Amino acid sequence: MTHQRITPIILAGGSGTRLWPLSRKDMPKQFCAIEGEESLFQKSLKRLDNAELFNLPIIVCSSNHQSIVSTQLLAANKQAQMIIQEPEGRDTAAAIALAVQVAKADASEQFLVMPSDHEIEDLEGFQNTIKQAQPIVANHDRIVTLGIEPAYPETGFGYIRAGQSLGNSNCNALLEFIEKPNAAKAEILVQEQNIYWNAGIFFFSDLIIRNEFLVHSAGIFNDVARSVAMGKWEGKTFTPDAAEFSKVNAISLDYAVMEKTEFACVAPLQADWSDMGSWKTVWDLSEKDENQNVSRGRSYITDTQRSLIQSDGPVVGVCGLEDIVVVANRDAVLVTSKENPQGVKKLVEQMKLGDASVVKSHCSESRPWGRFEKVDKGETHQVKNIKVKPGAELPLHYHFHRCEHWIVVKGIATVTVKEDVSQLIPGQQVLIPQGAVHGLQNLTDETVELIAVQYGSYFGEDDVIRVEDIYECSDNNKSIRKAAAA
Numbered sequence: 001m002t003h004q005r006i007t008p009i010i011l012a013g014g015s016g017t018r019l020w021p022l023s024r025k026d027m028p029k030q031f032c033a034i035e036g037e038e039s040l041f042q043k044s045l046k047r048l049d050n051a052e053l054f055n056l057p058i059i060v061c062s063s064n065h066q067s068i069v070s071t072q073l074l075a076a077n078k079q080a081q082m083i084i085q086e087p088e089g090r091d092t093a094a095a096i097a098l099a100v101q102v103a104k105a106d107a108s109e110q111f112l113v114m115p116s117d118h119e120i121e122d123l124e125g126f127q128n129t130i131k132q133a134q135p136i137v138a139n140h141d142r143i144v145t146l147g148i149e150p151a152y153p154e155t156g157f158g159y160i161r162a163g164q165s166l167g168n169s170n171c172n173a174l175l176e177f178i179e180k181p182n183a184a185k186a187e188i189l190v191q192e193q194n195i196y197w198n199a200g201i202f203f204f205s206d207l208i209i210r211n212e213f214l215v216h217s218a219g220i221f222n223d224v225a226r227s228v229a230m231g232k233w234e235g236k237t238f239t240p241d242a243a244e245f246s247k248v249n250a251i252s253l254d255y256a257v258m259e260k261t262e263f264a265c266v267a268p269l270q271a272d273w274s275d276m277g278s279w280k281t282v283w284d285l286s287e288k289d290e291n292q293n294v295s296r297g298r299s300y301i302t303d304t305q306r307s308l309i310q311s312d313g314p315v316v317g318v319c320g321l322e323d324i325v326v327v328a329n330r331d332a333v334l335v336t337s338k339e340n341p342q343g344v345k346k347l348v349e350q351m352k353l354g355d356a357s358v359v360k361s362h363c364s365e366s367r368p369w370g371r372f373e374k375v376d377k378g379e380t381h382q383v384k385n386i387k388v389k390p391g392a393e394l395p396l397h398y399h400f401h402r403c404e405h406w407i408v409v410k411g412i413a414t415v416t417v418k419e420d421v422s423q424l425i426p427g428q429q430v431l432i433p434q435g436a437v438h439g440l441q442n443l444t445d446e447t448v449e450l451i452a453v454q455y456g457s458y459f460g461e462d463d464v465i466r467v468e469d470i471y472e473c474s475d476n477n478k479s480i481r482k483a484a485a486a
Contacts, residue, residue, distance in 0.1 A: 003134055004110055006203075007081070008048050008057040009099045012041055012069060012116040013089050017348040017359075018278045018341060021332040026361040030117035031068050034276060035285065041069070041116045042076040047123055053131065054112075056081035058103060060095045063087055066237060071368050080236065087242035092200070093217060093256035094248045097224040100209055102231075102238050107207040110137050113253075115200055118275055119285065125271030130203065132170040133267040137203050143212065144171055144203040145258065147196025147266040148273045153186035156277060156342065158198040158254070162266045174264040177254060196266060199273060202253065208263060217256040223248040278341030279325040279334075283308040299326075307338065330373065331363040369394055370447070382459040388413070388440060388448040396439040396467040402456030404432040406440075411448035414441040437467055 016029030023029035030041045038046075048054045056079055061069050063085040073080060084102055086095065096113055103109070112130060120126050129146065136142045147160050158180055163173035177198065181189060189195050213221040223244065230241035249256075258264050274281055286294040286308070293301055296310035302319045309318050313330035323338045336343060351359050364373035369392035376383040382402075388394060388411075396416065406415065407429040414423050415430055417438045424430060432438045434456065442448040 003053065003131065004108070004138065005055050006053060006110045006112050006130065006134070007055045007103065007105065009096065009111055009113045010041075010044055010057050010059045010116050011092060011095055011113065012059055012061040012065065013086060013095060014115070014117050016117060016277075018344045019276070019282075020344055020348050021327060021329045021334050021358065024361055025359060026064065027068070027365065028065075028117075029276065030115075031065065031072060034282060035119070038076070039072055040119065040276060042072055042078075043119065044114060044116045045073070045076055045078045047114070047120060047126060049123070050127055053127060058082050058084065058099050060084045060086065060099050062089060063239065074368055083237045085237060085239050087239065087245050090245065090248045090250045092253045093220050093251050094224055094245070096202070096209070096253055097213060097221050098228065098240060098245075100206060101221075101225055101228045102240075103206075105206045107205070107210075108138075108140070109206040110134070111202075111204060111206065111209070113200075113202040115275075118199070118201075118273065120269075120271055120273050122271035126269065129170065129267055129270045133203055136166060136169050136171050136265065136267075137205055140205045140207045142166070142171070142204075142263050142265050143208060143258065143261060144265055144267050145174065146199045146201040146203070146269045148199050148269055150190045150195060150197050153183065153190045154197065155180060155183055155186050157275070159189055160196045160198050160266050161192075162194040162196060162268075166265055169267075170270075171265045171267045174266045177259050196268060198254070199269065199275075200254075201269075202258075203267075209257075212257050212261045212263065216260040217249075217251075220249050220251070220256055279308055279327065279336070279344070280338050280341045283325070283338060297328075299328075329362065332358045368392070372452075375451075377459065380455060380457065382454045384452045384454070386450050386452055388442045388450075390442055390445045390447060393441040394439050396437050397464050398435055398437045398467065399456070399463050399465065400435065401458035401463050402454045403434040404438075405453040405455075406430050406432065407451045407453075409449050409451060411442065411446045412444050413448045413450060414443055416440070 012030055014028055014030060015025065016023035019029045022032050031039050033039050048057060059069055059080045061083065066083060066085045069083055084098055100111065133144045137144060147162065159178035160174060161176040161178060163175040165172050227240035227244035230244055232239055274285055283294050288294055292306040293304060294308040295301055298311045299309040299316040301309055304318050305322045307321060307324045309316055309326045311328035313328050316326055316328050318326055325336050325338050327334045348359055364371060370388045372384050372386045374382065375385050408424045408426050410426055412423055412425055414421065417430060417432055418436050
């Protein structure tokens with residue numbers, strides 16, 4: 001039997017505050033490499049490596065993260081059918097309605113909605129689950145949600161109660177959605193039969209999801225439709241009208257449709273699964289030493305058990321403790337009990353009232369061309385250490401609010417300022433006036449490193465005005481080099 005290809009919808013708009021300080025507003029957990037070199041978002045893309053089963057995905061993300069999505073697609077050598085950037089987050093019902101409407105698919109189109117911040121290592125098991133549920137979806141009379149067999153009494157997840165099987169499929173009738181329980185109720189639930197965690201993974205046809213939206217949450221669907229009608233395309237990226245989209249009720253698909261429809265069913269996921277929602281979960285899934293510790297980066301541990309210690313900044317030493325988490329970045333350190341995963345979220349909310357900068361962004365960020373780290377910042381200056389990989393380049397750009405002083409400390413940099421092109425070696429420098437188009441090419445097989453001293457009134461990354469971007473994936477951004485100052 002030939003199966004219809006499925007269009008994945010990858011939801012990449014979450015915040016992931018429980019994994020602070022690794023996950024932050026400008027770089028939430030789905031774009032972070034938690035295990036290995038690939039981000040959770042890139043692993044989600046690999047989950048779709050089956051051209052006979054899946055079409056290219058539709059990706060829904062925040063407008064603040066569209067450049068990260070494009071960068072990570074490029075780094076993973078993957079493509080998207082389209083990128084939809086939300087002006088603001090309005091929860092999963094709006095995101096899914098948005099993707100379905102922008103896709104303008106035939107009624108028989110099959111959509112698989114996947115969060116981008118989950119970990120599923122058994123790709124074959126995942127794909128087999130989808131294949132087995134496909135006949136149910138093809139009949140246009142069921143919305144399938146994937147259920148996870150609970151491994152322990154978790155209070156941070158919603159639960160699903162399943163009923164009788166539906167014919168010869170792997171799907172069961174969905175009897176009840178159960179809200180996140182307290183500890184006592186969770187203990188009871190995991191002992192019961194046909195109880196699953198709610199993974200937030202949905203599988204349906206275009207026809208039934210439109211019908212059920214219009215029956216149960218027509219306001220959301222119609223508000224999204226107005227934002228789509230007034231939205232704009234730029235290459236393969238679509239942006240709904242911000243004013244209209246802000247009117248959409250912020251609610252999950254569970255509340256908007258799934259808990260109301262009579263056509264919901266559940267398919268148990270035949271694969272390992274984790275939502276990577278806390279540092280305890282990271283510890284659970286990581287390889288441990290003889291003392292059940294997980295240690296990464298510049299960390300030293302003695303007389304300590306069952307703990308997670310990692311650092312990509314300062315040296316961290318831990319001794320004489322049990323069941324703790326220590327995560328050190330270059331600009332922030334978290335110390336917490338491993339058994340208090342929900343506490344980090346509360347901590348981040350408190351931080352937002354004080355030093356919001358450590359909640360919003362990292363002092364260092366990766367780019368397709370390399371990496372930069374903020375070394376110092378004052379009211380009128382900022383200092384960055386910039387590393388450009390061999391064969392890469394800083395594309396031509398300019399700034400409205402700052403001038404710059406570049407000093408090469410390693411490698412040979414080919415620098416463009418306005419129409420002047422020069423090669424700089426360690427110890428040489430160049431001044432870049434405010435508004436001047438400039439860029440850097442590394443034409444060698446050695447990393448180029450430089451110190452950039454910036455002077456001005458504003459240092460946000462949105463003051464990087466690109467004249468060209470060789471790393472942008474959209475068709476209309478394959479621009480040629482221009483040398484015109486603002």
